[in-house]
Amino acid sequence: MANRSKNEGAPVEFIYPEEGSPIVTEPVGIVKGSKNIDTAEAFYDYIISKDGQELASAMGYTPIRGDVKAPEGLKSSNELNILTGNNKELLDNRETDKEEFSKLFQ
Numbered sequence: 001m002a003n004r005s006k007n008e009g010a011p012v013e014f015i016y017p018e019e020g021s022p023i024v025t026e027p028v029g030i031v032k033g034s035k036n037i038d039t040a041e042a043f044y045d046y047i048i049s050k051d052g053q054e055l056a057s058a059m060g061y062t063p064i065r066g067d068v069k070a071p072e073g074l075k076s077s078n079e080l081n082i083l084t085g086n087n088k089e090l091l092d093n094r095e096t097d098k099e100e101f102s103k104l105f106q
Helices: 002-007 037-048 050-058 087-092 094-104
Strands: none
Touching: 037 050, 087 094
């Protein structure tokens, strides 16, 4: 959203931290027991296809495919320094981390 605002003339700058960037995905999946499996699979296939990722890019999102250009002002997925972490530790510390964040940015 910050990048889109910048492109619309807002006085903001979009930067990537040198340490790396977390991945904030737009998850897509098929719910177990879905009644319309064929439709769900077709939708999933479209979302991860080149056409689907070009649509995501046109909407301002970084595509997950290396063969799709990122929106103006954003890096492509293969240019990002992606942060990783221990998922269990992140989940276990979630509430404490949110409290600390709130203290820092009141």
